[in-house]
Amino acid sequence: MALDIAEVNALVGKESALMAARHAANIPDIRHWCEVIQQDNRSYKEFEKNTVHAPSALLMVWTMPPLWSPEPEAAVGPHERAIKLLEDAGYATGLAVALEQKFLRPLKVGDRLSYRVKLSGVSQDEIDTGIGRGYQLDLHYTFQNQDGEVVSEQLCRRAQVTRVTAQTRH
Amino acid sequence: MANKFGVLPFNGPVEPTMDYSKVAPLIGVQSPKHLPHDRVTAVDVDRWCQVMRDTNPLYTDEEYAKKSPYGGLLAPSGMVHVFALGTMKAAIDQFVHGKCEFPDDPNVKLNVVVEEEGYTGVMATAQRQQHFKRIHVGDEIHWTIGILRLSDYDHLTRQGVGRKYQILYQFYNQNDELLCNQSFDVLVYRAPMSTRRLYAG
Amino acid sequence: MSREINNVYWEDVQVKQDLPEKSRVIDTTLIAMGATWATHDFMPVHHDRDFAQSKGAPDIFMNILTSNGLMMTYLEQWAGPQAVIKDISIKLSVPNFPRDKMDMNARITRKWEEKGEHLIEVAFSGDNQMGPHANGTAIIALPTRG
Numbered sequence: 001m002a003l004d005i006a007e008v009n010a011l012v013g014k015e016s017a018l019m020a021a022r023h024a025a026n027i028p029d030i031r032h033w034c035e036v037i038q039q040d041n042r043s044y045k046e047f048e049k050n051t052v053h054a055p056s057a058l059l060m061v062w063t064m065p066p067l068w069s070p071e072p073e074a075a076v077g078p079h080e081r082a083i084k085l086l087e088d089a090g091y092a093t094g095l096a097v098a099l100e101q102k103f104l105r106p107l108k109v110g111d112r113l114s115y116r117v118k119l120s121g122v123s124q125d126e127i128d129t130g131i132g133r134g135y136q137l138d139l140h141y142t143f144q145n146q147d148g149e150v151v152s153e154q155l156c157r158r159a160q161v162t163r164v165t166a167q168t169r170h
Numbered sequence: 171m172a173n174k175f176g177v178l179p180f181n182g183p184v185e186p187t188m189d190y191s192k193v194a195p196l197i198g199v200q201s202p203k204h205l206p207h208d209r210v211t212a213v214d215v216d217r218w219c220q221v222m223r224d225t226n227p228l229y230t231d232e233e234y235a236k237k238s239p240y241g242g243l244l245a246p247s248g249m250v251h252v253f254a255l256g257t258m259k260a261a262i263d264q265f266v267h268g269k270c271e272f273p274d275d276p277n278v279k280l281n282v283v284v285e286e287e288g289y290t291g292v293m294a295t296a297q298r299q300q301h302f303k304r305i306h307v308g309d310e311i312h313w314t315i316g317i318l319r320l321s322d323y324d325h326l327t328r329q330g331v332g333r334k335y336q337i338l339y340q341f342y343n344q345n346d347e348l349l350c351n352q353s354f355d356v357l358v359y360r361a362p363m364s365t366r367r368l369y370a371g
Numbered sequence: 372m373s374r375e376i377n378n379v380y381w382e383d384v385q386v387k388q389d390l391p392e393k394s395r396v397i398d399t400t401l402i403a404m405g406a407t408w409a410t411h412d413f414m415p416v417h418h419d420r421d422f423a424q425s426k427g428a429p430d431i432f433m434n435i436l437t438s439n440g441l442m443m444t445y446l447e448q449w450a451g452p453q454a455v456i457k458d459i460s461i462k463l464s465v466p467n468f469p470r471d472k473m474d475m476n477a478r479i480t481r482k483w484e485e486k487g488e489h490l491i492e493v494a495f496s497g498d499n500q501m502g503p504h505a506n507g508t509a510i511i512a513l514p515t516r517g
Contacts, residue, residue, distance in 0.1 A: 028211045041259045044208040067220045067404060207411065214411075221401065221409035221437070222444040226452045227376065238452075247456060248443040251436055252410050261413030266422075291427055294435040298460035328465075329427070354435075355462075361427030 003089035008082050008122050008135075015118040016077030021062040024112040025054040033058055054107045059143060059152050062113050079119045079139055083160060091134045091160040098157035105151045113151065115143045120155070134161030188333070192283045193320060196276040200316035200340065204272060206253035207260075210309045214252070215245045222246075243307040247299070250341045250350045253311040276317045277337055281358075284333065289358035291329060296355035303349045310344040318353065325357075332359030378451035381482070381489035381513040390449050390477040390493070395441060397433065397471040397499060405437030412436055433467035438505050442495055445475045446509055453514040457490070461507035471499045480508075488512045 023029070031047045033055065034040035054062075076084070083094060107113070121138040129136050141154040208214070215229050227234040228244045235243045256264070256271050263269040270278045281292075305311070320335040337354040395401065406417030415422035417434045424430075439461050447454060467473060477495035484490070490512055497505040 023213055023216070026211070026213055028208055028213050031208065035258055039259070041257060043205075067217075067400075067408070068223055069220070070223070070225045218409040218440065221405050222440050223395075224444045224448065226447055228452050246440070246443065246447070248436070248440045248459075249410075252412075255411045255413075258413045262415075265414055265416075294463070296460075296462040297435055297439060298458070299439075300458050301456060304455075 001088050003086065005124055008085050011078040011082045012119050012122060014078035015116050016079060017075065018114050018116055019063065019074065021113040022066055023062065025062055025107055025109050027051050027109055030054055030058065051109055054109060056101070056103045059101070059103070059107060060141070060154065063115050063143070077117065079117050079137070082119050082122065082137060086135055086160040090162055092162065093164055094158055094160045095131055095164065096156050097130060097159045100155040102153045104153065105145070105149055107145070107151055111145045113143050113145060115141050117141050129159035129161055131159050132161030132163050132165045134159055188283070188287050190322070193280060196280050197317045197320065199276055200314045200338070201272065201275045203312045203314055203342070204254070206311045206313070207255065207257050208253070210245050210253065210305055210307050210311065212243055212307050215243065215249070215307060218246060218249055240304060240306065245305040245307060247301045247305060247350070250299070250305060250311060251339065251352060254313040254339060254341070275315055277315055280317055280320070280335060284358045288360055289333060291332070291359040291361050293329060293357045293359070294354060295334065295357045298353045300351045301349070303343070303347055305349060311349065312342045314340045327357060327359060329357065330359040330361045332357045376452060378453050378514055379449065380516045381491070382516055384479055384482065384491060384513070386479055386482050388479045393445055393475045395473050397467045397469065397473055399431065399469045402431050402433045402467065402469060405440070406434045409440065410434060410436035428466070430468045435463060438463060438467065438497065441473070442475065442497055442505060442507065446477060446493065446495065446511065450511055450513060455512045456509055457512055458510040459507065460509070461505050463505055465499060465502040465504050467499055467504050471501065473497045473499045473504055489515050
C-alpha cells in the first residue's frame with residue numbers, strides 16, 4: 001500500500017491520552033537495574049536503607065507496556081496510528097535511534113508516573129535514516145508525577161525502515 | 171548365594187561407581203538458614219503473573235486482596251523457590267566461573283564430587299512442594315538446603331548417562347513459620363559423545 | 372477490576388472429571404522471560420543459546436520453576452481464587468524448547484474431607500509436540516457452598 005504522507009502529517013501535533021505507569025517507582029526494580037547495568041551488587045537491605053530517588057535513566061522504564069495483560073489494549077494513540085500507516089506502506093521495522101531527555105524534577109521512590117506522547121514531526125520523503133531507508137518520526141513525551149508536576153520531557157527519534165541495514169563487525 | 175527371590179547377586183559392580191566415602195557425610199544434613207535475594211514484592215508477583223498469565227485477584231488486585239481473609243496481596247505459592255535463587259552476579263559466578271555463593275552447603279560440596287567424576291551436565295527433573303502457609307507480599311523468605319538421597323548406579327537418560335540426587339529445601343517466613351517443604355530432583359550427566367562434538371562448534 | 376471471578380465448589384466436582392484443556396505457545400520469550408524475569412533464575416541454559424549448546428542441549432530450554440508455575444497457574448485458574456494448592460508433585464521428561472506448544476490437561480482422581488478441609492487430588496500433564504513435558508499430582512482444597 002503506497003504511503004500518503006498527508007495522512008501522517010494530519011497526525012502531527014496530536015497528543016495521546018494520559019497513560020499511567022504500571023507500578024510506582026520502587027526499590028526492587030531500581031536494585032535490578034543497578035545490578036545489571038551498574039554491576040552494583042549491594043544487598044536489598046542496603047538499597048532499602050539508602051534509596052530515596054530513582055535513577056534518571058530509568059524514567060521511561062516505569063511507563064513501558066507490560067509483557068502481557070488480561071485487560072483489553074488501550075485505544076490506539078495518534079503516534080501509533082502514524083507508525084501503523086508507515087508499517088502498512090512497507091516500513092515494517094521501527095527503532096529508536098536518538099533520545100534527548102530533560103529531567104526537570106527528581107523522581108522519588110513511591111512516585112507514580114503518567115505520560116502523554118505527541119508526534120511532533122515526520123520526514124516528508126524517504127531518507128537514509130542511518131539504519132536503513134525509511135522515514136524518521138519525532139516523538140515528544142511529557143512525564144508527570146501523581147501531583148501533575150512535569151518530571152521529564154523527552155524527544156525520541158524513531159526510524160521506521162523497510163529493512164535494518166546497519167554495518168556489523170564480524 | 172541366591173536371595174529369597176531366587177536372584178543370584180553379582181560379584182562387584184560391572185559399571186563405574188562413585189567414591190561414596192566423599193559423599194556420605196553430605197547426606198541428611200540441612201544447611202544453616204540463608205537470606206533471600208530480596209523481599210517478596212508486588213512487582214515480583216506481577217512479573218510472574220504476566221508470564222504465567224495468572225489473573226487471580228489475590229495476586230494483582232490490592233483492593234480485593236485487602237478484603238479477603240488474607241488481608242493483603244499474596245504471592246503464588248509456587249514462587250516460594252524464586253526467593254532462594256541468587257542475584258544475576260551470583261548465578262554468573264556459579265554457572266560460568268564455578269564460584270558458589272554458599273560453598274559449604276551440602277549440594278555445592280556434592281556438585282564438586284560429581285563434577286570430578288565426570289558428570290558435568292546438570293538438569294532439574296522433578297520436584298514436590300508441600301505448602302503449609304500462604305506467602306504474603308512483604309514476607310522475607312529464609313531457606314535451608316540439604317541432600318536427601320543420591321542414586322548409587324547410573325541411569326541412561328535422553329541427556330546421557332547420569333546419576334540422580336534429591337535436594338530438600340525448607341522455606342520459612344520472617345516469623346520462623348514453615349511455609350513449604352520442597353524436594354527437588356537433580357540429574358547430573360555426561361552428555362553423549364555425539365552431542366558434545368556437534369555442539370562444541 | 373470488572374473481570375468475573377469463577378470459583379469451583381467441592382460439591383460440584385466428581386472423580387474422573389476432566390479439567391478443560393489449556394495450551395501455551397512455547398517460544399524463546401516464554402523460556403527466557405520465565406527463567407529470568409518471572410523466576411529470577413539466571414542459569415544461562417535458559418536464556419543463552421550458545422551456553423545451552425556448550426552444555427550439550429540443542430537450544431535454550433524451560434526451567435522447572437516455570438514448568439511448575441505454568442501447571443500451578445493452570446490448576447488455580449480453573450479452581451478460582453478460593454482454592455488452595457496444598458501439595459504438588461511434578462516430573463519432567465521431554466524439555467520445552469522454543470518453537471513448540473504445550474497442552475495442559477488434568478483429571479480429578481480422588482475427592483475427600485480431612486481435618487475440616489474439602490480436598491481433591493488431580494493428575495495433570497503438560498505435553499508438547501515432542502512428547503510428555505510434565506506429569507504430576509496435586510492436592511487442592513476447594514471452597515464449599517455450605
